[in-house]
Every structure is written in structure tokens, then in C-alpha cells.
Amino acid sequence: MIKVIGFDLDDTLWAVRPIIIRAEQQLDAWLKAEVPDMIHDVTSMRGLREEVVSQRPELAHQVTALRRTIIETAMVQSGIDARRARQLATDAMETFLHARNQIEFFDGALPAIRTLAQDYTLGALTNGNADITRLGLATYFSFAFSAEDVGAPKPEPDLFHKALSHTSARPHEMIYVGDDPQLDIDTANELGLRTVWVNSRNKPPGRTIADETIEHLEDLPAAIRSINK
Ligand SMILES: [Mg+2]
Structure with a gap:
């Protein structure tokens, strides 16, 4: 679940x-x-x-x-x-x-986030300095941690540990969605999380295979459903 x-x-x-x-x-x-x-x-x-x-x-x-x-x-x-x-x-x-923080979301990003926020706790784990409050995502995201907050960037596990302890979730109860085959998908898979790889640029995979791979964020809610069935 x-x-x-x-x-x-x-x-x-x-x-x-x-x-x-x-x-x-x-x-x-x-x-x-x-x-x-x-x-x-x-x-x-x-x-x-x-x-x-x-x-x-x-x-x-x-x-x-x-x-x-x-x-x-x-x-x-x-x-x-x-x-x-x-x-x-x-x-x-x-x-x-x-x-x-003046960003332009990929097509389908906001509708997917709005849909998923109805059923799941959402959050952000980033090595960068985007700010969910400035981006208008704070309404949907209940946590956001940066490498700067936790002291170590992905592929270190610290950001993932922080999210799990913050939400009291066990690794298999969390899905991580990311574009980078190593920093995002391999790290999350090796910690026991489920994963969705957003591979819109046709990158080669890392060491591990994501549970679901999508090219467009329109397909994210369906990918989440098929993991959580
Ligand atoms: Mg990225």
C-alpha cells in the first residue's frame, strides 16, 4: 500500500x-x-x-x-x-x-500533481534550490527537503531517509518519481522504495530497473495506480 x-x-x-x-x-x-x-x-x-x-x-x-x-x-x-x-x-x-523559481512546468505536471494529492502525501527531494512555496506547489506538497537541508545530495540516502522519517512511511510505502537513472532511480530502488522513471529524453537506464517508466507526466497517475494495485 x-x-x-x-x-x-x-x-x-x-x-x-x-x-x-x-x-x-x-x-x-x-x-x-x-x-x-x-x-x-x-x-x-x-x-x-x-x-x-x-x-x-x-x-x-x-x-x-x-x-x-x-x-x-x-x-x-x-x-x-x-x-x-x-x-x-x-x-x-x-x-x-x-x-x-520562475519555472514552466512540463505538460501534464500540474494536473498529475493535483490528482495524486487527493490520495497520497506528496513531497519534494531535491539537490537544487527550487522552492515549492515560491513555485505554488506548497498547496499540494506536504514536505520539501533539499540537499542543503540534510547536508548530503543524492545519491547519498539522506534525503530519502528524511522523507521516510518525516512521513513515518516504510520504504515500500513510498514511490519516488525522478528523471536521473542513477541519482533518483538507482538510489531509491536500492533503499527499497518503489520508483517511476520520467525518461522524456531517452536516457540509458542505470544499474536498476524502475517499477514504471514514462515519457510524459500525463501518464504518471496511471503509472502510480499500476504500482499500487
Ligand atoms: Mg532531476
Whole structure:
């Protein structure tokens, strides 16, 4: 008996790459307007990633804190004093996150979520920094955990353990829906969860086989039904 359905977000419910590109463009425009003394732009800031992670390795998997720290570092390197840099980096990050959450759902995503929310506890487990409240999904999702919250990204099991303990579900009572054959499907299968692989891009499978594989989210409710029969 299935009680809980967990979702990966990026590339499962929407395409993430165009969103990140647009969010970085908006961040760049904001920096040019608000911080004209910056010697870095979004492209040159990518070169600071390694430097920041070598000084603060704990940031490697904290996508939001890492990006904020890179922006702050770029400002300090541009001669902006530390206190002002901290405030400006927070404001810059708000611009980025606002744009990062302007997503366009794949066809069928919202109808499937609305249907499934009537019968199951839904939630999100993500390595990224999409925010279900900003996305308008909080109405349907009763939990959302990020790698940043739990301290370790998929394929570590921490996000799945967190969802199971939060919902008091046993592994076989939860279905996980994701696009990545290794990070999502193999990890969830090896923890004893049931799985639906959203393989809209015809990727090769990982080490394990999903219970159901779909190409379009319109088919998700039927896939869930056939697992839960
Ligand atoms: Mg994904």
C-alpha cells in the first residue's frame, strides 16, 4: 500500500537548464546596474568556484550558500568592503532565486500533481534550490527537503531517509518519481522504495530497473495506480 509519493524537481517537473541560464542573465544585469565597480561578471565568477570550495569545502553541495559566497568573494576582490559585500551578495542572491523559481512546468505536471494529492502525501527531494512555496506547489506538497537541508545530495540516502522519517512511511510505502537513472532511480530502488522513471529524453537506464517508466507526466497517475494495485 503506497502512502507517499516523493518527487525530484529539476528536469522531472520542468527543464532546468533554460531557467538557470535566464536566472544568471538576470543576476548579471542586476550586478551591472547595482554594483558597477564589480570586476567580475557571471562568467568570470564561475572561475571562483574552486577557490571558494577549497577554502570552505562544506559549501560544495550547498548550492545557494555556495553561489552567495562566490558573489560575495567576487565583490571583495573588486574592492568592495566586506560588510557591504555581504549585504549586496544577499540582495543579488534574492534576484537570482526569484528568477530561478520562475519555472514552466512540463505538460501534464500540474494536473498529475493535483490528482495524486487527493490520495497520497506528496513531497519534494531535491539537490537544487527550487522552492515549492515560491513555485505554488506548497498547496499540494506536504514536505520539501533539499540537499542543503540534510547536508548530503543524492545519491547519498539522506534525503530519502528524511522523507521516510518525516512521513513515518516504510520504504515500500513510498514511490519516488525522478528523471536521473542513477541519482533518483538507482538510489531509491536500492533503499527499497518503489520508483517511476520520467525518461522524456531517452536516457540509458542505470544499474536498476524502475517499477514504471514514462515519457510524459500525463501518464504518471496511471503509472502510480499500476504500482499500487
Ligand atoms: Mg532531476
